[in-house]
Amino acid sequence: MDNTNKNTANTLSKFKQSTKHKGQPTLEYGKVPPQALDLENAVLGAMMLEQYAVNKVIDILQPDMFYKQAHQHIFEAIKTLFGRSEPVDIMTVNQELKKTGNLDIVGGSYYIMQLTNRIASGANIEFHARIIQQKYIQRELIRISSNIIKDAFDETTDVLDLLDKAETSLFEVAENNLRRSAVNIEDVVKEAIANIEEASKHEGNISGIPSGFHRLDNLTSGWQPSDLVILAARPGMGKTAFVLSLARNVAVDYNKSVALFSLEMSAVQLVTRLISSETEISGDKLRKGNLTTEEWSQLNTNISALNDAKLFIDDTPALSIFELRAKSRRLKSQHDIQMIIIDYLQLMSA
Incomplete structure (x- = not known):
């Protein structure tokens, strides 16, 4: 009996469940990937109820960020309608899903209707969308880490190539998900004034990095931060x-x-x-x-x-x-x- 229990435990500990949508990590040792299904329901429901909700989160989220495959298809339909400047509501989303052949996959018209019944207001939709984004980033980090671990155990893998691959993958996650938003001009004015004050402390006309070519430096004031030349x-x-x-x-x-x-x-x-x-x-x-x-x-x-x-x-x-x-x-x-x-x-x- 003890041996049977031990074998069962070993089998369960090695159990991995593959997922259907791209990029989602595997389940290992009974752990569930980070997710927020209730918030996914709330965000999609609010987007089909209120137009301002769509405007608030359409540039924050991407279809792959949703954990549930049905929600990916629904958000893709909403994004397509938004791109064509068409209204976003239960009927139009229903029609778009029917056109792409995904209506039955998401659970039919009844499931679309249920999403809107679960939400009373889209007041906190941006906050909810940020949490969905965070959960997606966590899943991506788990996926990347799992791949790195697998490659690290492979004796044929070049270590320097693995380092470059790891850095590239991590920076790709940051590049695609940590975008800058619009800022109030008051904050930008303060930053600009601080830069002017700093430039006034430099001798001559050079506020940036000198090139060593004096006539060029007189024209540019030196190479400035963030300049693309x-x-x-x-x-x-x-x-x-x-x-x-x-x-x-x-x-x-x-x-x-x-x-x-x-x-x-x-x-x-x-x-x-x-x-x-x-x-x-x-x-x-x-x-x-x-x-x-x-x-x-x-x-x-x-x-x-x-x-x-x-x-x-x-x-x-x-x-x-x-x-x-x-x-x-x-x-x-x-x-x-x-x-x-x-x-x-x-x-x-x-």
């Missing part, structure tokens, strides 16, 4: 040479941390060009190693500044947006980078 020119006009000089000036002359992502040239090629500029020895001589004794001495003396520079070069080819974001965040946390340079944007993968 695109350098465009025909091939062979010196774009890479310019950004290399810029990166060198910021890292060496102003002691700021810079990240340089090179999708075309290798890190060694870029550094060789920097050495050529720093030592005033031609790149051709450096490639051939055909240096005189004086040039060797000049080389060893002048590269000391580059050795101490806070310049970080990543030459990963076909870098994706998510990989760039993950690597940049890591460099920011570890080295407090102040500038990111990408050479060049067209070589990035989607």
